[in-house]
Amino acid sequence: MGVGDEVRYIGVGERRVxxxxRQQLAGTARVGSPEEVAEALVxxxxxxxxxxxxxxxxxxxxPSGTVVETExxxxxxxxxxxxxxxRHTVFAFPTELSAVVHASTGLTVAARERAKLLKDMAKAGAPDATWLKEVEAAALAALGRRGQATAAELTEDEPRLREQFVYAAGKSYEGVHSVSSRLLKVLGVEGKVVRGRPLGSWISTQFRWAVAPPHPELDVAEAQAELLRRWLTVCGPATEADLKWWTGWKVTDVRRALTTIRAVRVSVDEGPAYVVDGDAGPVEGPVEPWAALLPGLDPTAMGWQQRDWYLAPSLRPALFDRSGNVGPTVWWNGRVVGGWGQRxxxxxxxxxxxxxxxxxxxxAAVAVEAERLRGWVGATRVTPRFRVPLEKELAGGTG
Known part of the structure; x- marks a missing residue:
């Protein structure tokens, strides 16, 4: 796997550089467009x-044009x-990467989600797979005609989407699901539909749907190798545990992809780790001192499973919710030093x-970043979807 006789140790200082x-956080590393950000962060x-x-x-x-340019x-x-x-999570990707993501991570989840939907419908005495395929075809055709639509709008074209069935009958979590909500979720995982424009502003959680852009069907192993190569280029060194967690793959898939890309083994404080071929040498540094205010679920804060090298364990109760979602964080020179909120x-x-x-x-640097953020967010009130203790306290004005 490209492992030499000597395994180079990469310390915390170099990892923070x-x-x-590579995460475009130092002042000199910032870029000019949303596409450049997404391309770099994967x-x-x-x-x-x-x-x-x-x-x-x-x-x-x-950042003054963040909203307009990202939209x-x-x-x-x-x-x-x-x-x-x-990990069956919604992300924003460069469009040219959609085929890689779909083949490397989506296919397995998609098969499981469709089987689960059919099983739940069968238990509820709902129509069978043939019926569902007919509804699916009609819904996709309607979406193609409309360009973008909400689930409610699609039910106007295909009334069978309104059908409901009882989920987990007799259980404490029993509920009623509509065919539209479950089917559109499955179609999203299968790469047939994607999120379109939100119904409200850029902070809205309600989206229209759109037909997914066409993409080639790729070999699963090749797609996994490509996705891992891209991510490791940005986030290496990373341990096998980091790679398995971020991708959501089986460890055998991770190891196969590492072999395919000829990843180089190095050493970090947590143990053996990997970088892409040609990246085991020292990086240029140090960088100028920098501060950043990153949002909840930011790809940097959520980039690794083993985070002690940039986030002290003592900070986690204040900055994470019970499900492991990170809230808004304050960074100084490569490590998390606090959190932020908006009143x-x-x-x-x-x-x-x-x-x-x-x-x-x-x-002083953090204060500058706070003012920079306030400058482009303007009057918009941003409340994280997953709230953490410190953010709640600060946003409530009691901090």
Whole structure:
């Protein structure tokens, strides 16, 4: 796997330099467009719609046009696409990567989700797979005619989408599902439909649907190798545990992809790790001191499973929810040092939790970033979809 006689150790300091440059967080590493951000980071978390915009804005040289430019990329040029990806999570990807994501991570999940839908319908005495295929074909045809549509709008063209069935009858979590909500979710995982424009502003969680852009069907192993190569180029070194967690693959798939791309084994504090071929040497650094305010679920904060090298364990109770979702974070020179929130009047407020090596220079830099964020967010009130203790406290004005 490209492993030499000597395995190079990459320490925390160098890992933080790599993070600053490759995650486009240092001032000199910022870029000019949402496409450049997505291309570099591979994937932008989209479970919370606001995360895509906030993650882009934090990495632009001039963030004043963040909303307009990101909407252009997502809904006009379609150079970015929101779709299901790793770990059955919604991300925004460069459109040219959609085939790789679909083949490498979507196919297995898609098969499982369709089987689950059919099983749930059968238990409820709902129509069979043939009926569902007919409804699916009609829904896709209607969506093609409309261009973009909500589930409610599609039921006007295909009334069978309104059909409902009882889910988990007799269980404590029993509920009623509509065919439209479950079917559109399955079609999204299968790569047949993608999220279109939101019904409201850029922070809205309600989306229209659109037919997915056409893409070739790729070999699964080749697609996995390509996705892992792209991610490891940005996030290496990473351990096998990091790779398995981020991709959501089986460990055998991770190891096969590492072999295919001739990944090079190195050493980090957590143990054996990997970088892409040619990336085992020292990186240029150090970088100029930098600060950043990143949103909840930012791809950098959520980039690795083993995070102690950039996020002290003592900070996790304040910055994560019970499901493991990270909230808004404050960064200084490659590590998380606190969190931030937005008050009802729009003010960006923040608090430092880890003050080791953080002095007046850091506080001044964080204040600049807070004002920079406030400048482009304007009057929009952004509330994270997954709220964490410190963000709740700061946003409530009690911090």
């Amino acid at each position: 790599r993070l600053a440059l 994937a932008l978390h989209g479970s919370d719609p606001a995360t895509v915009y906030l993650a882009v804005g934090a990495r632009l040289v001039d 252009r990329a997502l809904y006009e040029d379609r150079s970015l696409v929101r779709m299901h990806g790793m 009802p009047d729009g003010e960006i407020v923040w608090r430092l939790l880890d003050t080791e090596g953080v002095g007046s220079e850091a506080e």
